[in-house]
Amino acid sequence: MAAEESGPLTTHVLNTGDGVPAAKMAVTLHRLDSKVMIWSMLGVGTTNEDGRCPGLISRKAFTPGMYKLRFETGPYWESLGQTCFYPYVEVVFTISDPEQRFHLPLLMSRFSYSTYRGS
Template sequence: MSQITTHILDTARGQPAEGVPLALYQQDGEQWTQLGAGVTNSDGRVAALLDPNNKLPAGTYRMHFSTDEYFSTLGLSVFYPYVDVVFNLGDSGEHYHIPLLLSPFAYSTYRGS
């Protein structure tokens, strides 16, 4: 399992959000460097976002979720065309899970395990 994982649940439909493009970035000064990307599967997860043997350094990271693309495929309008979750990673090498609870007009996130 990679050090950073995510799981997206469509709370309006009561099921995992399949087909959400997302990308993970690391902050480097004023720039952001993309580390990985993917599209959620039928379980709302990206199986191999990062190499599981790669330990990320402490720093600031951003998970970018392209929610507009997801809701467009469902024929729904969306208030938030994307969601950026910015978080700090410690130097312990521990696992960080970034879940996203999603609907066309709201979202919520937290640090999972």
């Protein structure tokens, strides 16, 4: 899939505890309205079998500002018959140049997570 087809912002969730992509996890994208300090939901999706969630935002809607990706980790682990420590993960980040492409992977286990800006 071409970068533009998947949007300017992509994510990839990996279940590092089991060594597999985290499929069927709910993901939402929000932007902070800095005038009233309220988060507005921009996109809703579910990770595919490869742990990816394309199409959360279009290039046109992707403007400078503060964003957050929310990953519903609790229901994901529950669907596998397991418990976890973090019921959800929110990754907050700032976009100053929306012409760039941004990739934000989430690496997680039942008791830990990490993220980074990928390419």
